[in-house]
Amino acid sequence: xxxxxxxxxxxxxxxxxxxxxxxxxxxxxxxxxxxxxxxxxxxxxxxxxxxxxxxxxxxxxxxxxxxxxxxxxxxxxxxxxxxxxxxxxxxxxxxxxxxxxxxxxxxxxxxxxxxxxxxxxxxxxxxxxxxxxxxxxxxxxxxxxxxxxxxxxxxxxxxxxxxxxxxxxxxxxxxxxxxxxxxxxxxxxxxxxxxxxxxxxxxxxxxxxxxxxxxxxxxxxxxxxxxxxxxxxxxxxxxxxxxxxxxxxxxxxxxxxxxxxxxxxxxxxxxxxxxxxxxxxxxxxxxxxxxxxxxxxxxxxxxxxxxxxxxxxxxxxxxxxxxxxxxxxxxxxxxxxxxxxxxxxxxxxxxxx
Amino acid sequence: xxxxxxxxxxxxxxxxxxxxxxxxxxxxxxxxxxxxxxxxxxxxxxxxxxxxxxxxxxxxxxxxxxxxxxxxxxxxxxxxxxxxxxxxxxxxxxxxxxxxxxxxxxxxxxxxxxxxxxxxxxxxxxxxxxxxxxxxxxxxxxxxxxxxxxxxxxxxxxxxxxxxxxxxxxxxxxxxxxxxxxxxxxxxxxxxxxxxxxxxxxxxxxxxxxxxxxxxxxxxxxxxxxxxxxxxxxxxxxxxxxxxxxxxxxxxxxxxxxxxxxxxxxxxxxxxxxxxxxxxxxxxxxxxxxxxxxxxxxxxxxxxxxxxxxxxxxxxxxxxxxxxxxxxxxxxxxxxxxxxxxxxxxxxxxxxx
DNA sequence: TTGAAAGCGTTACCAG
DNA sequence: CTGGTAACGCTTTCAA
Numbered sequence: 182x183x184x185x186x187x188x189x190x191x192x193x194x195x196x197x198x199x200x201x202x203x204x205x206x207x208x209x210x211x212x213x214x215x216x217x218x219x220x221x222x223x224x225x226x227x228x229x230x231x232x233x234x235x236x237x238x239x240x241x242x243x244x245x246x247x248x249x250x251x252x253x254x255x256x257x258x259x260x261x262x263x264x265x266x267x268x269x270x271x272x273x274x275x276x277x278x279x280x281x282x283x284x285x286x287x288x289x290x291x292x293x294x295x296x297x298x299x300x301x302x303x304x305x306x307x308x309x310x311x312x313x314x315x316x317x318x319x320x321x322x323x324x325x326x327x328x329x330x331x332x333x334x335x336x337x338x339x340x341x342x343x344x345x346x347x348x349x350x351x352x353x354x355x356x357x358x359x360x361x362x363x364x365x366x367x368x369x370x371x372x373x374x375x376x377x378x379x380x381x382x383x384x385x386x387x388x389x390x391x392x393x394x395x396x397x398x399x400x401x402x403x404x405x406x407x408x409x410x411x412x413x414x415x416x417x418x419x420x421x422x423x424x425x426x427x428x429x430x431x432x433x434x435x436x437x438x439x440x441x442x443x444x445x446x447x448x449x450x451x452x453x454x455x456x457x458x459x460x461x462x463x464x465x466x467x468x469x470x471x472x473x474x475x476x477x478x479x480x481x482x483x484x485x486x487x488x489x490x491x492x493x494x495x496x497x498x499x500x501x502x503x504x505x506x507x508x509x510x511x512x513x514x515x516x517x518x519x520x521x522x523x524x525x526x527x528x529x530x531x532x533x534x
Numbered sequence: 535x536x537x538x539x540x541x542x543x544x545x546x547x548x549x550x551x552x553x554x555x556x557x558x559x560x561x562x563x564x565x566x567x568x569x570x571x572x573x574x575x576x577x578x579x580x581x582x583x584x585x586x587x588x589x590x591x592x593x594x595x596x597x598x599x600x601x602x603x604x605x606x607x608x609x610x611x612x613x614x615x616x617x618x619x620x621x622x623x624x625x626x627x628x629x630x631x632x633x634x635x636x637x638x639x640x641x642x643x644x645x646x647x648x649x650x651x652x653x654x655x656x657x658x659x660x661x662x663x664x665x666x667x668x669x670x671x672x673x674x675x676x677x678x679x680x681x682x683x684x685x686x687x688x689x690x691x692x693x694x695x696x697x698x699x700x701x702x703x704x705x706x707x708x709x710x711x712x713x714x715x716x717x718x719x720x721x722x723x724x725x726x727x728x729x730x731x732x733x734x735x736x737x738x739x740x741x742x743x744x745x746x747x748x749x750x751x752x753x754x755x756x757x758x759x760x761x762x763x764x765x766x767x768x769x770x771x772x773x774x775x776x777x778x779x780x781x782x783x784x785x786x787x788x789x790x791x792x793x794x795x796x797x798x799x800x801x802x803x804x805x806x807x808x809x810x811x812x813x814x815x816x817x818x819x820x821x822x823x824x825x826x827x828x829x830x831x832x833x834x835x836x837x838x839x840x841x842x843x844x845x846x847x848x849x850x851x852x853x854x855x856x857x858x859x860x861x862x863x864x865x866x867x868x869x870x871x872x873x874x875x876x877x878x879x880x881x882x883x884x885x886x887x
Numbered sequence: 888t889t890g891a892a893a894g895c896g897t898t899a900c901c902a903g
Numbered sequence: 904c905t906g907g908t909a910a911c912g913c914t915t916t917c918a919a
Contacts, residue, residue, distance in 0.1 A: 201906045236654050237594050238896035241911045256619040266609040281634045283622050301589050462815030554890045591912035594895050
C-alpha cells in the first residue's frame with residue numbers, strides 16, 4: 182500500500198496530489214485526456230516526492246522490459262566489443278538498455294545462457310553463436326525477437342559481414358601487386374566465418390587460376406599466426422592472407438624476428454581491421470569488418486520488429502579493403518627456409534568471430 | 535489466469551500436477567518441506583510443459599533483479615572493456631547478469647543514465663565516472679549498493695588502481711636506466727587518474743631531485759601522443775612517460791616518422807598495458823593496470839553487500855611494471871630538434887580512464 | 888505438508 | 904475526464 186518499501190510509489194503520489202493512481206499513471210505516461218490543472222498537480226507532487234515509476238512493475242504489466250540481451254562468445258575479442266558497442270549505442274538512442282552475456286566460448290553452455298538472458302529481455306542479439314546448427318535453429322525459434330550476427334540461420338533474418346567477398350578482395354589486392362604464390366593462414370574449421378573465407382578462396386581460384394593459394398591451418402590468435410609463419414616461409418609464398426588481424430600480427434612478429442622484410446620480401450594482410458591494425462609495424466593491410474554497423478543494424482532489425490514491421494531479408498555488409506604498409510608489390514624471391522622460427526607466444530583476448 | 539500470454543505460467547504447472555501454485559513455487563525454489571512424491575510430480579509437469587519461472591515477476595515480489603548495472607564512459611576504451619569484462623565474468627559466476635550503459639563521455643548526461651539503469655538493477659558499478667565531485671557524491675548516496683572504480687568518493691568504498699605509485703615506478707625505471715631528463719605527456723587536467731599521476735610526479739621529484747621531469751599537456755589519444763612528440767624532441771629529454779599506452783603509441787609513431795630511434799635515442803613508456811601494448815614496435819614498456827581485477831573486485835564488494843557483510847575500506851591495486859623493448863639505457867644525446875613533425879592522426883576509441 | 892489469499896507497483900479496462 | 908478494479912506472474916504469510 183505504498184510505504185512497504187522505502188521507495189515512494191504511485192499511491193504516495195496519488196495521495197499527495199489528491200487523485201487516483203490511475204490518473205498519476207496517465208500523467209506519468211503522457212497520456213492525453215487529463216485535466217491540465219490536475220496533471221500539473223500530479224507532476225508537482227511526483228517531482229517533489231522524487232517519484233520514479235518502478236520499471237520492474239511496468240515491465241510486468243506492459244509485457245516489455247525496454248531491454249535487449251546481447252550474447253557474445255568473448256568480451257575480450259575486439260570484434261565482439263565492437264558489436265556490443267554498436268548495439269548498445271543504437272539501442273540507447275531509442276531508449277533501450279542492453280544486458281550483456283559472455284559465454285566464454287563455451288558452445289555447450291551457450292544455449293542455456295541465451296535462454297536465460299532472453300527471459301529478462303524483449304529480444305536478443307546473438308553474436309557469432311558457437312552452438313551447433315541444429316541447436317541454434319531450435320533455440321532461435323523459441324527466442325523469437327532475435328537477430329543473429331555473422332551466422333546464417335534458415336528462416337530468420339541475419340546480419341553478417343561478407344567474409345567470402347572480403348577475402349577475395351584481399352586476394353585480388355595481392356594478385357594485382359603481382360603475387361602468384363600465396364598462403365592462407367586459416368582459422369578454426371568450426372568457425373562459420375572461416376568457412377565463408379574458404380568459399381571465397383574457391384571463388385578466387387576459379388577466377389584467377391594463375392595464382393596459387395595454399396591453405397595452412399593456423400588458428401585465430403597472435404600465437405597461432407606466429408607459429409604459422411615458418412610454414413609460410415618454407416612454402417616460398419610471397420604473400421600471406423591471415424584469418425584475422427591477430428594472426429596477421431603474429432605472422433608479422435615472427436617474420437620480423439627472422440629478419441624477413443615486410444612487405445619487401447613477403448606481404449601480409451589481415452582481416453577485421455581491429456582498432457590496432459593501423460598501428461602495427463608495418464601498418465596492416467586488411468579488410469575492415471564494420472562491426473559497429475553490424476551491431477547497429479542488428480538493433481534496427483529489432484526496433485523494426487518492435488514497431489510491428491515485417492522482418493526483412495538478410496543483410497550482408499561488404500568488408501572494405503584497407504591498404505596499408507604491410508602489402509606491396511613482389512620484389513624478390515625469399516630464400517628457401519632456414520629455421521623453424523616459432524616466434525612469440527603472446528596471448529590476447531581475441532580470436533574467432 | 536495463466537493463458538493470457540503464450541507462456542506457460544505457474545498456474546499451468548499447478549493444474550497439470552494437480553497441486554496449488556504455492557506448492558509449485560516451493561518446489562521450483564527448492565524449499566524443503568514438500569512431499570517427495572508431490573515434488574516429483576511437479577518437476578515432471580514443469581519440465582514437460584517447459585516451464586520457466588518469469589524472472590520479472592520474481593524480481594517484483596522478491597525485490598531483487600539478480601542484475602547489476604555497469605556504467606562506463608566509453609565502450610571503445612580498452613580500459614573500460616576490461617573492467618566490464620571483469621565485472622561480467624565475476625558476476626556471472628554468482629548468477630548475476632550485467633546491464634551495460636555507455637555514457638559516451640558525456641559528464642552531464644551521466645547522472646541521469648546512472649539513476650535510470652540503477653532502477654532496473656540491484657546495484658551499480660561506476661567506472662571512472664566523469665561527473666563533478668559534488669554531483670557524484672550526491673548521486674552515490676541515492677544509488678546505495680554502488681561501487682566506484684578509479685575515483686575517490688568520500689564515504690563509499692572504492693576500488694582503484696594506484697596511478698600515483700604506478701607512475702613513480704615508471705619514472706624510477708627510467709631513472710635507473712640513467713635518464714636524467716624526462717617529459718611527462720600529460721592527460722586531461724579534468725581526469726582524476728591524471729591528477730593521481732601528477733601527484734606521483736611530485737613524489738618522484740622529492741625522491742629524485744637529480745632527475746628533471748617536464749610536463750607537457752598532451753591528451754589521451756594516439757593523435758595527442760603524436761602531436762606531443764615534437765615537444766619531447768625539442769626538450770632534449772631522453773625519456774618520455776606517456777599518460778597512457780595510446781599516447782605512448784602516438785609518440786612512438788611520430789618518433790619513428792622522424793627517424794628517431796627508440797629506445798636508443800629516446801625511451802618511451804606508457805601506462806595501462808592495453809592488450810596491444812606488447813605488440814607495438816618496439817614493444818611498449820608500461821605499467822599494467824589490472825582492469826579485469828578491478829572489475830572482479832568491484833563485483834566482490836557488491837556480492838559482499840548482498841550477503842549482508844559490512845563494507846570494507848578502499849582497495850588500491852598497484853600497477854605492475856612491464857619492462858619491454860621501448861625503454862633502455864641512455865646512450866646518445868638526441869640532436870636538437872629539426873622539424874615540427876606532427877605525425878599520424880589516427881583515432882582509436884580509447885583514452886582517459 | 889498443502890492451499891488460499893494477500894500482495895509486489897504498475898497499467899488498462901470499464902463504469903460513472 | 905476520473906476512479907475503482909482487475910490483472911502481470913510469482914512468493915509468502917497464515918490457516919487448515
